[in-house]
Amino acid sequence: MGRSRYKFHESYYPYFITSTILEELPILCKPQVAQILLDQFVFMQQNKNVILYSYVIMPNHFHAIVKSDDLSNSLRLTKSYAARRILTYLKDNGHSRWLTKLKFNKRNHKVGRTYQVWEEGLHPKQLISNKMVAQKMEYVHFNPVKSGFVDKPEDWRYSSARDYSGMDGLIPVTLFEG
Secondary structure (H helix, E strand, O other), X not given: OOOOOOOOOOOOOOEEEXXXXXXXXXXXXXXXXXXXXXXXXXXXXXXXXXXXXXXXXOOOEEEEEEEOOXXXXXXXXXXXXXHHHHHHHHHHOOOHHHHHHHHHOOOOOOOOOOOOOEOOOOOOEEOOOHXXXXXXXXXXXXXXXXXXXXXXXXXXXXXXXXXXXXXXXXXXXXXXXX
16 A cells, blocks of 8 residues: 555544455455455454445445544555455355466565455545535445446445445444534
């Protein structure tokens, strides 16, 4: 994350983050892999004091609105752990084509590892007003609609839009009341 021009600044603001699978491979479309990411979101909330306001998991990336005192480190560790679990899943389930692509497209400076799962960085954007949070939350929740996967945000299983529409979501989130 050190190479990115995007930085985490004041910890009292929420941040909009995006992380993409290397070469935009649709690895997250596998329910087992999406569950790895969901488990990591829960772990961050329970063990890293990260507040998760919203999220969406798409086939090749995820968006979230989060807040924490040590967000950069928490997210770095979370992505690293999720990458190891994703690679284990791919190896154990014979997804050699995806593994080959993650190996072939690994950036040269990523020494000491065979594969790279995530593109570098999280591209954090500080949300300094309730209006900005509302705009980004709409963007997060409408991502699957805009992509043509569903007609309504709450119909996308891997999204906090369900929580905001009064339905049970897959994982707990802190509802933003700005």
